[in-house]
Amino acid sequence: GGAGGLLALFLIFLFAQIGAEIAQRLKLPAVVGEIAAGIAIGPSLLGWVTPSSLLDILAEVGAVLLLFAVGLETRLGDLQKIGKTAGMVAGAGIVLPFLLGYAWGVFSGFSPAHAAFIAAAFTATSAGITARVLQELGALGRIEARIILGAAVLDDILAMLILGVVTALQASGNRGVDWAHLGFVLLQAVGFVVVVALVGTRIIKKRSSVLDAPINPLSPLTMSLAGCLGLAALSARIGLAAIIGAFLAGMVVAESDQRHALEKQMQPLLAFLTPFFFVVTGMNVSLSALSGWQTLLSLAVITVLATAGKWIGCGLAARSLGARSAAIIGVGMVPRGEVGIIVASLGRSAGIFNDTIYALIVAMSLLTSVIAPPILTRLLKDAPPPEGSVAESAGVDDEDVSLLYSVEETGHS
Amino acid sequence: GGAGGLLALFLIFLFAQIGAEIAQRLKLPAVVGEIAAGIAIGPSLLGWVTPSSLLDILAEVGAVLLLFAVGLETRLGDLQKIGKTAGMVAGAGIVLPFLLGYAWGVFSGFSPAHAAFIAAAFTATSAGITARVLQELGALGRIEARIILGAAVLDDILAMLILGVVTALQASGNRGVDWAHLGFVLLQAVGFVVVVALVGTRIIKKRSSVLDAPINPLSPLTMSLAGCLGLAALSARIGLAAIIGAFLAGMVVAESDQRHALEKQMQPLLAFLTPFFFVVTGMNVSLSALSGWQTLLSLAVITVLATAGKWIGCGLAARSLGARSAAIIGVGMVPRGEVGIIVASLGRSAGIFNDTIYALIVAMSLLTSVIAPPILTRLLKDAPPPEGSVAESAGVDDEDVSLLYSVEETGHS
Numbered sequence: 001g002g003a004g005g006l007l008a009l010f011l012i013f014l015f016a017q018i019g020a021e022i023a024q025r026l027k028l029p030a031v032v033g034e035i036a037a038g039i040a041i042g043p044s045l046l047g048w049v050t051p052s053s054l055l056d057i058l059a060e061v062g063a064v065l066l067l068f069a070v071g072l073e074t075r076l077g078d079l080q081k082i083g084k085t086a087g088m089v090a091g092a093g094i095v096l097p098f099l100l101g102y103a104w105g106v107f108s109g110f111s112p113a114h115a116a117f118i119a120a121a122f123t124a125t126s127a128g129i130t131a132r133v134l135q136e137l138g139a140l141g142r143i144e145a146r147i148i149l150g151a152a153v154l155d156d157i158l159a160m161l162i163l164g165v166v167t168a169l170q171a172s173g174n175r176g177v178d179w180a181h182l183g184f185v186l187l188q189a190v191g192f193v194v195v196v197a198l199v200g201t202r203i204i205k206k207r208s209s210v211l212d213a214p215i216n217p218l219s220p221l222t223m224s225l226a227g228c229l230g231l232a233a234l235s236a237r238i239g240l241a242a243i244i245g246a247f248l249a250g251m252v253v254a255e256s257d258q259r260h261a262l263e264k265q266m267q268p269l270l271a272f273l274t275p276f277f278f279v280v281t282g283m284n285v286s287l288s289a290l291s292g293w294q295t296l297l298s299l300a301v302i303t304v305l306a307t308a309g310k311w312i313g314c315g316l317a318a319r320s321l322g323a324r325s326a327a328i329i330g331v332g333m334v335p336r337g338e339v340g341i342i343v344a345s346l347g348r349s350a351g352i353f354n355d356t357i358y359a360l361i362v363a364m365s366l367l368t369s370v371i372a373p374p375i376l377t378r379l380l381k382d383a384p385p386p387e388g389s390v391a392e393s394a395g396v397d398d399e400d401v402s403l404l405y406s407v408e409e410t411g412h413s
Numbered sequence: 414g415g416a417g418g419l420l421a422l423f424l425i426f427l428f429a430q431i432g433a434e435i436a437q438r439l440k441l442p443a444v445v446g447e448i449a450a451g452i453a454i455g456p457s458l459l460g461w462v463t464p465s466s467l468l469d470i471l472a473e474v475g476a477v478l479l480l481f482a483v484g485l486e487t488r489l490g491d492l493q494k495i496g497k498t499a500g501m502v503a504g505a506g507i508v509l510p511f512l513l514g515y516a517w518g519v520f521s522g523f524s525p526a527h528a529a530f531i532a533a534a535f536t537a538t539s540a541g542i543t544a545r546v547l548q549e550l551g552a553l554g555r556i557e558a559r560i561i562l563g564a565a566v567l568d569d570i571l572a573m574l575i576l577g578v579v580t581a582l583q584a585s586g587n588r589g590v591d592w593a594h595l596g597f598v599l600l601q602a603v604g605f606v607v608v609v610a611l612v613g614t615r616i617i618k619k620r621s622s623v624l625d626a627p628i629n630p631l632s633p634l635t636m637s638l639a640g641c642l643g644l645a646a647l648s649a650r651i652g653l654a655a656i657i658g659a660f661l662a663g664m665v666v667a668e669s670d671q672r673h674a675l676e677k678q679m680q681p682l683l684a685f686l687t688p689f690f691f692v693v694t695g696m697n698v699s700l701s702a703l704s705g706w707q708t709l710l711s712l713a714v715i716t717v718l719a720t721a722g723k724w725i726g727c728g729l730a731a732r733s734l735g736a737r738s739a740a741i742i743g744v745g746m747v748p749r750g751e752v753g754i755i756v757a758s759l760g761r762s763a764g765i766f767n768d769t770i771y772a773l774i775v776a777m778s779l780l781t782s783v784i785a786p787p788i789l790t791r792l793l794k795d796a797p798p799p800e801g802s803v804a805e806s807a808g809v810d811d812e813d814v815s816l817l818y819s820v821e822e823t824g825h826s
Contacts, residue, residue, distance in 0.1 A: 005470040006477070006655055010642035017635050054467050057418040064419070222430050222684050229423035242419055268678040269685055271635050 008049045009058070009276075015041050016275030029133045029373040031278050035366065038282020045287070055280050060242060062277035063128050067243040068228040069266045070131040070149060071250020072259065073140045076201045082143065085318060086150030092317035093151060093333050094158050097122040097309030104305055108298070117352050121344055121361045122306050123159045126337025126369060127152035128243065128277065133373045134332070137380050144325050147318060148332035153193070153247060159339065188238050193248065196231060200252035220258040221265050227253065241339065284341060285366055289359030299360055303367045310334045310368075328379045334372040340365030421462045422471070422689075428454050429688030442546045442786040444691050448779065451695020458700070468693050473655060475690035476541050480656040481641040482679045483544040483562060484663020485672065486553045489614045495556065498731060499563030505730035506564060506746050507571050510535040510722030517718055521711070530765050534757055534774045535719050536572045539750025539782060540565035541656065541690065546786045547745070550793050557738050560731060561745035566606070566660060572752065601651050606661065609644060613665035633671040634678050640666065654752065697754060698779055702772030712773055716780045723747045723781075741792045747785040753778030 015037040023033025041048045049055075101122030105115025127149055134145045228249040235245025253262060290299060315330030344361035347353035353361065428450040436446025454461045462468075514535030518528025540562055547558045641662040648658025666675060703712060728743030757774035760766035766774065 005466075006473065006642060006646040006649055009470075009474070010639070010646045013635075013642055014639045017632075017639055053418075054470055057422075057467055058471075060419065061422070219430075221681055222426075225685055226423070226427045226430055229419060229426055233419040233423045236419055265681040268634055268681050272638055272682055 005054060008052075008055065011041055011049050012038075012055070012279045013272075013275055016279045019279075020275075027374075027377070029136055029377055031129055031132045031136075032370055032373055034275055034278035035282035035370065038279035039285050039287070040282075041279075042283030042285065044285055049283060051280065051283050055276065055283075058273070059277040059280035062273040062275070063243050064228065064232045064246040065266070065269055066128055066131065066274045066277065067247040068225075068250040069263070069270055070127070070135070070140070071247040071252075072254050072263055072266065074146065074149060074247075074251050075254055076197060076251060082147050082150055085320070086147045087154060088317040089147055089151040089314045089329060089333065090154035090158065092313035093125065093155055093310050094123045094162070096313030097306060098162070100305040100309045101302075104302060114352055117343075117347050118357070118361070120159065120162045121336070121340050121347070121365070122302075122309060123155070123162055124336045124339035124343055124365070125152045125155040125159070125310070125333050126335045126339050126365075127247070129335040129337040129369045129373065130332045130376070132274070132278075133376050134380075137377060139380050142380075143321070144318075144328040144332065147321075147329055149247075151314065151329075151333060153244060155333075159343075185239060189240055192235065192238055192240065193244070196245075196248040197251060200248070201255045204252050205255040220256070221262060224249070224253045224262055241342070281337065281341065281366070281369075285362060286359050289355050290363055295356060295360070299363055299367070302360060302364045303371075306336065306364055306368055307334050307371060324379065324383055328376065328383065331372050331376050331379060335369040336365035337369045340368070418467060421465075421468065424454060424462050425451075425468070425692045426685075426688055429692045432692075433688075440787075440790070442549055442790055444542055444545045444549075445783055445786055447688055447691035448695040448783060451692035452698050452700070453695075454692075455696030455698065457698055462696060464693065464696050468689065468696075471686070472690040472693035475686040475688070476656050477641065477645045477659040478679070478682050479541055479544065479687045479690065480660040481637075481663040482676070482683055483540065483548070483553070484660040484665075485667050485676055485679065487559065487562060487660075487664050488667055489610060489664060495560050495563055498733070499560045500567060501730040502560055502564040502727045502742055502746065503567035503571060505726035506538065506568055506723050507536045507575070509726030510719060511575070513718040513722045514715075517715060527765055530756075530760050531770070531774070533572065533575045534749070534753050534760070534778070535715075535722060536568070536575055537749045537752035537756055537778070538565045538568040538572070538723070538746050539748045539752050539778075540660070542748040542750040542782045542786065543745045543789070545687070545691075546789050547793075550790060552793050555793075556734070557731075557741040557745065560734075560742055562660075564727065564742075564746060566657060568746075572756075598652060602653055605648065605651055605653065606657070609658075609661040610664060613661070614668045617665050618668040633669070634675060637662070637666045637671075637675055654755070694750065694754065694779070694782075698775060699772050702768050703776055708769060708773070712776055712780070715773060715777050716784075719749065719777055719781055720747050720784060737792065737796055741789065741796065744785050744789050744792060748782040749778035750782045753781070 016034045019033030019035075019037030019040075020030035021033070023030055023036070040046055043050055098119045101119030102115050105118040106112065110118065130148055130152070131140070134140050134142075134148070139145050228246050231245035231249040232242040233245070235248075236242040253259070256262075290296065310333040311327075311330040313330075314333040315326040318326045318329040321329070341362050344353060344358050344365065347361070348358045429447045432446030432448075432450030432453075433443035434446070436443055436449070453459055456463055511532045514532030515528050518531040519525065523531065543561055543565070544553070547553050547555075547561070552558050641659050644658035644662040645655040646658070648661075649655040666672065669675075703709065723746040724740075724743040726743075727746040728739045731739040731742040734742070754775050757766065757771050757778065760774070761771045
């Protein structure tokens with residue numbers, strides 16, 4: 001009922017604020033505090049709030065708005081400039097973790113088909129968690145941030161494709177894979193991203209006024225939000241993560257004149273709704289499924305493999321940017337967050353994962369999400385603003401960078 | 414699942430914008446267009462979206478934030494000045510509609526106890542709908558607006574009490590009423606409102622800084638929202654409407670230095686979330702339960718009685734402010750909105766209302782909500798700013814009024 005619902009929302013929101021405050025005093029990103037708050041008030045510890053479909057959709061709305069805001073700070077022109085590096089980062093970030101995950105699965109006694117499903121969870125990247133950390137540090141304008149977010153979008157598409165292949169492998173058993181269907185899924189996903197990114201941005205660039213309704217003064221915001229929800233729903237409909245559509249909607253709107261006004265108007269929406277995403281993510285951790293030294297050892301091993309796979313793979317792919325930038329990009333790709341959890345849920349509902357392997361994948365997704373932010377914070381705080389040569393090596397000119405740094409500063413006010 | 418959820422949110426949000434745009438072109442308040450959009454896409458007509466507990470809680474969050482924002486524009490000092498008039502308006506707005514509703518119930522062949530339950534639905538006032546219309550017109554600073562909202566808060570408390578009495582009457586049958594319990598419910602409700610309104614405002618007035626967390630720059634907003642959700646949940650817990658707690662939270666925060674910044678930050682939140690409240694209200698209308706001329710005749714009669722009861726009762730109570738102000742207040746108290754619908758739902762789940770009387774009460778609640786806004790808009794557009802004598806008659810000095818008018822203007826930008 002309503003009262004229980006509102007009480008749950010109150011507890012989640014309150015403890016998100018408390019967790020964020022504690023984390024920030026400990027020099028950790030606020031998002032770590034929010035996930036920890038979810039573990040604390042969730043069924044694993046205090047049990048004050050239990051996961052529900054209602055909280056799931058609120059959490060999803062929070063993630064959708066967060067990725068919309070991230071898209072809003074992403075210009076297609078900038079993304080195209082870093083496209084080649086981002087593509088290499090995404091590719092290396094898929095291949096190495098998949099191989100490591102597959103090897104661990106086979107070594108642990110799983111069938112090749114089951115090991116492939118575990119490996120698929122290793123390939124996931126959570127753009128949401130890294131984006132939030134980058135936003136907190138005012139680093140969304142940095143070249144590394146744009147490569148990470150660009151690669152995360154490509155990763156999501158590739159991960160969904162791998163998941164499609166793996167699911168088809170399970171379902172078909174010995175009958176062979178339906179390659180035509182797989183090709184169709186791939187084509188649809190790639191087509192969606194390309195059409196929205198290229199055609200959408202071009203329309204908005206030419207006619208920013210489509211966002212202005214004649215009477216309502218807030219119409220650029222409401223029109224953009226309608227577009228965001230629509231593309232998120234469409235994205236989910238064709239089998240991609242909803243947040244991909246939201247990110248693309250933000251990227252389209254970023255071409256409009258109202259871009260800066262919209263960025264400012266999004267702040268209160270993010271402050272209200274994104275805590276639900278991170279607290280609910282924490283609430284889903286089942287600490288009891290992780291008891292026993294053997295399970296904990298397995299958790300340690302897969303967390304190290306999953307971390308090393310992304311860090312080394314993506315770092316190597318980005319080595320042309322210099323050691324520190326490569327490290328930032330490698331670490332930035334580590335968090336699995338909600339994407340790893342989604343793969344785990346799919347594996348469980350398909351009867352492939354038992355309770356333990358499900359809890360392992362979820363815990364690995366969360367551990368990678370908790371390990372990476374403090375390292376990323378330290379790397380970014382020590383990092384000098386990218387030099388001309390670094391920026392140029394990725395094709396970004398100085399004016400662009402300084403413009404983006406000024407945006408960064410206003411983000412703190 | 415997620416996709417269905419997001420798709421429903423998209424359709425609701427999109428058609429809310431379309432409905433609002435059409436309504437405003439027809440010189441109707443946007444809220445009428447949003448309710449009409451809900452009827453159109455809901456089960457009665459197109460059936461694209463069906464009511465669900467998920468949508469109910471989103472709608473409730475929208476209503477809670479709306480009443481929080483209304484509270485934010487309400488100063489306790491101003492409310493105390495108009496307290497006597499608001500009290501008279503609230504009292505008359507309860508007594509006359511209750512008598513008319515009771516008379517209709519008995520005349521239509523219901524038992525006295527059932528007739529009393531129908532009468533309870535007649536006493537409801539929806540602060541939400543009137544507040545939105547007043548906000549759209551930039552009229553929240555007017556003396557009439559503050560009397561309406563003050564009276565609506567009192568009305569809600571009185572209506573909840575009547576509902577308590579009526580429910581106890583049903584439950585006890587011939588055993589007599591548990592007066593001790595009723596007294597406790599009343600005491601709790603009055604105590605909650607008085608303690609929050611008086612103690613809360615005093616604390617914030619003296620120490621505005623309690624809203625500032627040391628690190629988070631958005632903390633006055635997030636702290637206020639946490640307080641809003643907490644008081645809304647507490648309010649629902651003790652048997653009052655959640656929106657009463659939200660309104661009080663807004664009123665408390667209105668005493669802080671950050672008041673104007675918060676008002677501005679609330680705008681995007683309202684733009685995103687209040688459409689869900691109004692569209693879901695429209696979706697709950699069942700047009701098919703209202704077929705047949707006899708039912709339609711009953712609907713016409715109860716709508717006229719419910720409208721006349723508030724208009725005449727509240728108008729007479731406010732006659733000291735002059736004919737036009739009295740008319741504005743009378744009409745402003747007419748919408749039953751969600752409060753009438755809540756009473757109808759309670760009556761149905763208690764087995765007192767059958768499908769037809771339930772649909773009649775819901776439709777009456779909506780018709781009063783659709784009839785009143787255009788009349789209110791016309792009355793307010795033609796109304797001159799209140800003269801000194803009018804303001805003085807309610808104990809508001811000129812400086813106060815001019816200050817409030819300046820707030821009004823910024824509300825449009």
